Amino acid sequence: MARSRRPWLLALSLASACVMTASACAPGAGGSGAGGKPTVEFWSMPFWIGQDDKVKELVDEFNKSQNEVKVNLTLLEWKDGRDKIKQATAAGNGPDVWLMNNGLELDYLKAGAIAPLDKLGYTTADTEKFLDLADVNKYEDKFYGAPLYFDVGVMLYRTDILKKYGFSKPPATWDELKSTSSAITTKSAAAGDKVHGWQFKGMDDHVNAINSTWESFLCQAGGSLTSSDYSESAQDSEAGRTAMNYMRSFYDDKTSPVGTSALNGFIDGKVAMFPFFQSVIAGVEAAGAKTKGKWAVAPMPEGPKSGCSMVGGHSLVASSKSDDLKSAGAFMKWLASPERSVRYMDFHAIYPYDSQQVDPASKKAYEAKIAGAPQWIPILQQLGRNSPELVLQDRHAWATRWEAQKSSVVAGVNGQMSVDDALKSIDDQVDKALSAEK
Incomplete structure (x- = not known):
C-alpha cells in the first residue's frame, strides 16, 4: 500500500x-x-x-x-x-x-x-x-x-516430587507454598539428592521474566504498580515490602537457588515448582520422557489479598x-x-x-x-482471578519499569540490596518516566 x-x-x-x-x-x-x-x-x-x-x-x-x-x-x-x-x-x-x-x-x-x-x-x-x-x-x-x-501466570509442579515427599496436592496459599517447598528442599538434601522446592522464574535464565513474576506477587499482596490515575509509581508500599520480603525469604533459607534455571531445573527434576505464563508448558512438554506424566498445573498460590497474576x-x-x-x-x-x-x-x-x-x-x-x-x-x-487493571497500570512507563524491576527486584530478592532501597529505586526511576508522559 x-x-x-x-x-x-x-x-x-x-x-x-x-x-x-x-x-x-x-x-x-x-x-x-x-x-x-x-x-x-x-x-x-x-x-x-x-x-x-x-x-x-x-x-x-x-x-x-x-x-x-x-x-x-x-x-x-x-x-x-x-x-x-x-x-x-x-x-x-x-x-x-x-x-x-x-x-x-x-x-x-x-x-x-x-x-x-x-x-x-x-x-x-x-x-x-x-x-x-x-x-x-x-x-x-x-x-x-x-x-x-x-497468557496468565500459573504454577507448574512436579507431581512425582511432591508425592515422593508426602504431598498429595499442590500448595494453595503463600504459607503452604513456603512450608511445602522448604520441606522438599530440606528432606531431599538430607537424603543426599537435593531438590529445590521452588524457583522464581526470572531469577535465573531469563531475567526479563522477573517482571511478570514480581508483578504477580505484588498483586497478590494487594499492591499496585501506579496510583489510580497512573501518575505516580506505587511499589514502595507495605504491599511491595510484603511481596519482596516473602520472595526474599526463599533465598535467605536456601529453599530457592541463585543461578539455577527454573524451567531447566524443573525438567531435570531439580526444581519442584515454579511460576510463569502457561505458555511455558510447551517447553515442559518438549522435554519428552523427562517430564511426561510427572507434572501438572495449578493456579497461583493465593497471597494475603488475592490469587491474581500477571496477564x-x-x-x-x-x-x-x-x-x-x-x-x-x-x-x-x-x-x-x-x-x-x-x-x-x-x-x-x-x-x-x-x-x-x-x-x-x-x-x-x-x-x-x-x-x-x-x-x-x-x-x-x-x-477468572485476573482483571485488566494491572496491565493498564503497566502500560504507563512500562519500558522504564521493566528495566528498573529487572535490576532492583533481583537485587532486593537475592540480598544484594535492601528491600526498602530496591522498592525506592524502582519508584524513583519510574516516577521520572511518568512525569515525562504528562
Whole structure:
C-alpha cells in the first residue's frame, strides 16, 4: 500500500531512521500485489510458541483463502523485533499490521499511530465476543488491539516430587507454598539428592521474566504498580515490602537457588515448582520422557489479598496511516478470529473470546480442546482471578519499569540490596518516566 514516507510518528521519540536490513525494514507498504490486489505489510515475531514457521503458514493460508488482499510477511526476531517496528514506524515506512503485547504501548496510542478497531471493520457485535480481559486493549473507551490470545501466570509442579515427599496436592496459599517447598528442599538434601522446592522464574535464565513474576506477587499482596490515575509509581508500599520480603525469604533459607534455571531445573527434576505464563508448558512438554506424566498445573498460590497474576499475550494492531484500513482490518479479523484463535490453543494460548458468543463450529472446537487437556481447568481458574487493571497500570512507563524491576527486584530478592532501597529505586526511576508522559 502506498503511504506517505515522512517521519510522522515524532511523538514516540524514537529513532527517525530505519535499520535497513533484509529482516528488519522492508521498503514499506507500497503499490499493489499480484493481479493488482491491495497489499498489506505484516510484521511479526513468531508468536506460535515452539514452531516459528507457523506464522508464515498462516499468512500463506490467508492469501490462498481469498482473492481480495495480498499479505506480505516480514518475520522478525523476539530479541529486537519490537525495536525494529518502532524505528520503521517512526520513519514512516513501517508495516500496516503488526504484533504487539496485550495492553498495547502508550506511546503509539498517544501519538495516534494505531487505528481503532471500529475504523478497521470491527463492529460492536465483534468486540462484544471478547473476554472482559480484552479491555486491556482499550484507550479512551475504544479498542485498538485485536487479541490473538492471552497468557496468565500459573504454577507448574512436579507431581512425582511432591508425592515422593508426602504431598498429595499442590500448595494453595503463600504459607503452604513456603512450608511445602522448604520441606522438599530440606528432606531431599538430607537424603543426599537435593531438590529445590521452588524457583522464581526470572531469577535465573531469563531475567526479563522477573517482571511478570514480581508483578504477580505484588498483586497478590494487594499492591499496585501506579496510583489510580497512573501518575505516580506505587511499589514502595507495605504491599511491595510484603511481596519482596516473602520472595526474599526463599533465598535467605536456601529453599530457592541463585543461578539455577527454573524451567531447566524443573525438567531435570531439580526444581519442584515454579511460576510463569502457561505458555511455558510447551517447553515442559518438549522435554519428552523427562517430564511426561510427572507434572501438572495449578493456579497461583493465593497471597494475603488475592490469587491474581500477571496477564500477557499478544494482539494485532494496524497503522492509522495505512491507505487501506479496510484491507488491513480484513486480515486482522481473519488472523485474530475465533476460528484461528482455537488453533492457538495448541501451544496453550488462552482463547480470547467468550465461547458462548462465538459461532457453533468454533465453540465445539474450543470445548474439544478443553476436554482433551486437564491442565486447562487450573489455567481457566486462574484466568477468572485476573482483571485488566494491572496491565493498564503497566502500560504507563512500562519500558522504564521493566528495566528498573529487572535490576532492583533481583537485587532486593537475592540480598544484594535492601528491600526498602530496591522498592525506592524502582519508584524513583519510574516516577521520572511518568512525569515525562504528562
